[in-house]
Amino acid sequence: MTVDALPVRQARNRTLITLVLDTSSSMRQTGAIDELNDALRKWCEELRGNDSLQMSGEIAMITFGKDHVQAVDPSGRVSGSTPHPYVPLRDFDPPRLEADGVTPMVEAIQYALEVLSIRRNELTSEGVGLAYRPMLHLITDGVPTDPHGNRTDRWRDVAAMLRQHEAGKHLLFFALGVRGADQEVLTGLAPKAWYLLEDTDFSKVLRLVSTSIGSAQAESRDAPAEVIYEKFQHDNRKNEEMRRWLEREGAADDG
Amino acid sequence: MADSRMERGWRVVSASVAGPNHASVGVENQDSMRTGVVGDALHLLAVADGAGSQPRAAHGSRLSMEAARDAANRVFAAAPRTLGEWRRATELFAGECLAQFDEHVERALTPLRARPTATGANTAARAEFATTLLAVVADPPYFAYVCVGDGFLVAERAPGGSHLVLSPPSGRQTASETVFMTSPGRDADLRCGVLVDPAVVGLALCTDGLIDGMLDVAAGPDGVRLLTAPADFDAYFAAFRAPGVDGTELSRKLQSREFAASSGDDKTMVLAVRR
Numbered sequence: 001m002t003v004d005a006l007p008v009r010q011a012r013n014r015t016l017i018t019l020v021l022d023t024s025s026s027m028r029q030t031g032a033i034d035e036l037n038d039a040l041r042k043w044c045e046e047l048r049g050n051d052s053l054q055m056s057g058e059i060a061m062i063t064f065g066k067d068h069v070q071a072v073d074p075s076g077r078v079s080g081s082t083p084h085p086y087v088p089l090r091d092f093d094p095p096r097l098e099a100d101g102v103t104p105m106v107e108a109i110q111y112a113l114e115v116l117s118i119r120r121n122e123l124t125s126e127g128v129g130l131a132y133r134p135m136l137h138l139i140t141d142g143v144p145t146d147p148h149g150n151r152t153d154r155w156r157d158v159a160a161m162l163r164q165h166e167a168g169k170h171l172l173f174f175a176l177g178v179r180g181a182d183q184e185v186l187t188g189l190a191p192k193a194w195y196l197l198e199d200t201d202f203s204k205v206l207r208l209v210s211t212s213i214g215s216a217q218a219e220s221r222d223a224p225a226e227v228i229y230e231k232f233q234h235d236n237r238k239n240e241e242m243r244r245w246l247e248r249e250g251a252a253d254d255g
Numbered sequence: 256m257a258d259s260r261m262e263r264g265w266r267v268v269s270a271s272v273a274g275p276n277h278a279s280v281g282v283e284n285q286d287s288m289r290t291g292v293v294g295d296a297l298h299l300l301a302v303a304d305g306a307g308s309q310p311r312a313a314h315g316s317r318l319s320m321e322a323a324r325d326a327a328n329r330v331f332a333a334a335p336r337t338l339g340e341w342r343r344a345t346e347l348f349a350g351e352c353l354a355q356f357d358e359h360v361e362r363a364l365t366p367l368r369a370r371p372t373a374t375g376a377n378t379a380a381r382a383e384f385a386t387t388l389l390a391v392v393a394d395p396p397y398f399a400y401v402c403v404g405d406g407f408l409v410a411e412r413a414p415g416g417s418h419l420v421l422s423p424p425s426g427r428q429t430a431s432e433t434v435f436m437t438s439p440g441r442d443a444d445l446r447c448g449v450l451v452d453p454a455v456v457g458l459a460l461c462t463d464g465l466i467d468g469m470l471d472v473a474a475g476p477d478g479v480r481l482l483t484a485p486a487d488f489d490a491y492f493a494a495f496r497a498p499g500v501d502g503t504e505l506s507r508k509l510q511s512r513e514f515a516a517s518s519g520d521d522k523t524m525v526l527a528v529r530r
Contacts, residue, residue, distance in 0.1 A: 002494070003494050003500065003504040003505070003507070003508050004508075004511075006490050006491055006494055006508060007485075007487045007490060008468045008469070008511070008513040008514055008517055009467060009468050009469065009470070009471070009485075009517060010467070010516070010517060011467045011468075011516060011517050011518060012466075012467045012472065013467060013518075051275070051512055051515050051516040052274075052275050052276065052515055052516055052517075052518065052519040053519075054516070055516040055517065056518075056519075126480075127472045127474070127480025128472075131518070131519070214276070217276035217519050218276050218277060218282055218307065219307055220306045220307030220309065220312070220385075221307075221433075222306060222433055223307070
């Protein structure tokens with residue numbers, strides 16, 4: 001047998017990525033939902049270049065707004081709510097999301113934690129471990145509301161729960177807001193890992209998701225959440241500097 | 256230095272490559288390895304995996320290799336002759352690896368602590384050198400092993416094929432439970448022993464970046480999932496036993512796209528095969 005033909009097994013441990021996506025009516029009114037859909041498709045293509053993540057990654061999409069809170073099938077095969085929220089990343093083919101309704105952000109985060117816990121238990125019972133700490137990414141343009149559309153402060157309870165998960169090294173939580181999101185909510189939910197963009201550039205938001213995955217992978221899996229968040233901030237600054245430099249260089253070349 | 260007795264009939268090849276997670280962001284390979292003659296013509300085979308979260312982990316993994324070498328030179332200055340002597344020497348070797356590592360880290364820390372930083376006193380700490388260690392001192396058919404952390408050891412028997420003789424901890428949710436040479440719980444985690452088997456014709460020492468790519472999971476009694484060395488692990492021993500196969504091929508293999516897809520971690524293997 002040649003060295004090239006020596007057997008190599010596929011990744012067994014999983015990397016769980018959970019997107020918690022705002023699909024409330026404000027996303028429709030501003031046209032942001034279309035930008036999000038386009039950005040998701042582009043991001044899906046970009047992820048195909050990451051061999052390691054393609055083999056180990058599983059992704060879930062929890063939406064809040066249209067149809068209240070639900071897990072949609074990231075492979076796009078099942079319409080509506082899916083009983084199997086996580087699919088292998090290599091099957092990721094994001095369905096087109098629609099926006100409507102109020103903003104049950106709190107319930108969505110709680111539901112995301114629930115489906116994540118179920119998936120972890122399933123993997124454990126199958127003898128499959130986690131390659132990296134599970135990551136939850138909240139992406140929103142609004143503030144959490146109650147069923148009547150009134151702003152609610154119940155996110156503070158969820159924030160306390162998230163800190164416990166982080167301290168136990170069970171979870172990394174990122175709060176990524178675009179124009180319309182509330183800074184107090186984002187910083188409260190993710191004090192060390194929040195971003196608020198001035199526009200609705202969801203491509204940039206998803207670049208932040210990619211950066212956060214890379215930061216978590218580059219750090220040791222036993223690192224405290226704060227260390228990974230610091231690396232995420234550092235990596236993001238570096239990426240932005242590089243992007244600006246490339247833009248300047250490109251502009252100079254054009255000139 | 257003279258050859259070891261092992262070298263007369265065995266071939267040792269080794270490779271250590273940065274995982275894609277580190278390579279993509281320009282972080283150095285934090286694994287280390289060392290092979291060579293130690294003590295009274297015995298042979299050291301060793302690998303270490305620096306903890307990615309620690310700023311001096313790569314340095315730590317190199318220090319653990321130096322510690323294993325120094326410990327082996329000291330303990331095996333006279334080769335053990337009986338199983339009893341091997342057992343006693345192995346116990347001493349394990350303790351000496353830890354002691355030497357502590358000394359090396361302390362020596363590395365002293366100048367660091369003396370160097371003030373912009374924000375005041377330097378607070379460089381021992382934990383920053385976190386690393387695992389898997390070391391074997393070989394004088395076939397005797398193989399003394401010492402392990403702290405999640406490295407793993409596969410032995411090939413003829414007849415019998417490949418066996419996982421030292422397994423990484425299984426059942427963990429993530430590597431957050433990994434014990435390092437700098438961990439308070441390292442003494443409890445330390446595993447050491449002597450393998451005595453004239454039928455052993457191959458040894459593979461690996462860091463945890465190779466767990467997914469090279470090991471299988473099987474259901475054990477009472478449903479517990481156990482890691483095993485698959486039958487086709489033998490192919491690795493056979494490939495490098497074959498005349499004409501260059502040792503650098505192992506490095507090329509570990510850098511292959513297949514291995515990159517199996518894990519983003521750094522990957523290190525020391526492979527010894529009886530010719």
